[in-house]
Amino acid sequence: DTAVSQTPKYLVTQMGNDKSIKCEQNLGHDTMYWYKQDSKKFLKIMFSYNNKELIINETVPNRFSPKSPDKAHLNLHINSLELGDSAVYFCASSQGTGGRAFFGQGTRLTVV
């Protein structure tokens, strides 16, 4: 069983489109995250979310929005995609914010 799974693994789309990436964790963790990894491998926190609180990195454009239907899922919705959004997006989870993080396999997003 994959602990943190995200879909799709690859996503190629045109500028201006809206897309979603799904993430599910079966570890029973209370906190989930989205990280963006650019071409230089820099891992940047975008959002962290638990039952109670959504913390948004202030540098994230408001075209990005996390949606959590329940504790085990944290999806990422992106509006009006831009070329600069091309990156690998990782979902992760932990027990307690800032705890040991378990990462999904990543979604490579390419905007053309």
Add this chain to the structure above:
Amino acid sequence: GQQVMQIPQYQHVQEGEDFTTYCNSSTTLSNIQWYKQRPGGHPVFLIQLVKSGEVKKQKRLTFQFGEAKKNSSLHITATQTTDVGTYFCAGPPRAGYALNFGKGTSLLVTP
């Protein structure tokens, strides 16, 4: 805000040589974690250090947490080709916050 810096950015070694990566935070950390990401893969947790001056070993890997809890290092003895990947340190800027990752050190090991 907190910054986590790592050096070197890249390291290329011959198999059997030792390797060290250094991590520095602009703020005191409650804990520091290390992750390894293989090429094409996702970050995988290696270890967490919590106490000032703590040293932990995992086979050929030695992890240290500085006395001031602002720096850390990872040392690999006698590298092997399986050590190839990018090593990240990470720490929460304050308790209850998500991990901030350093920019990583990419290790290449040639046989």
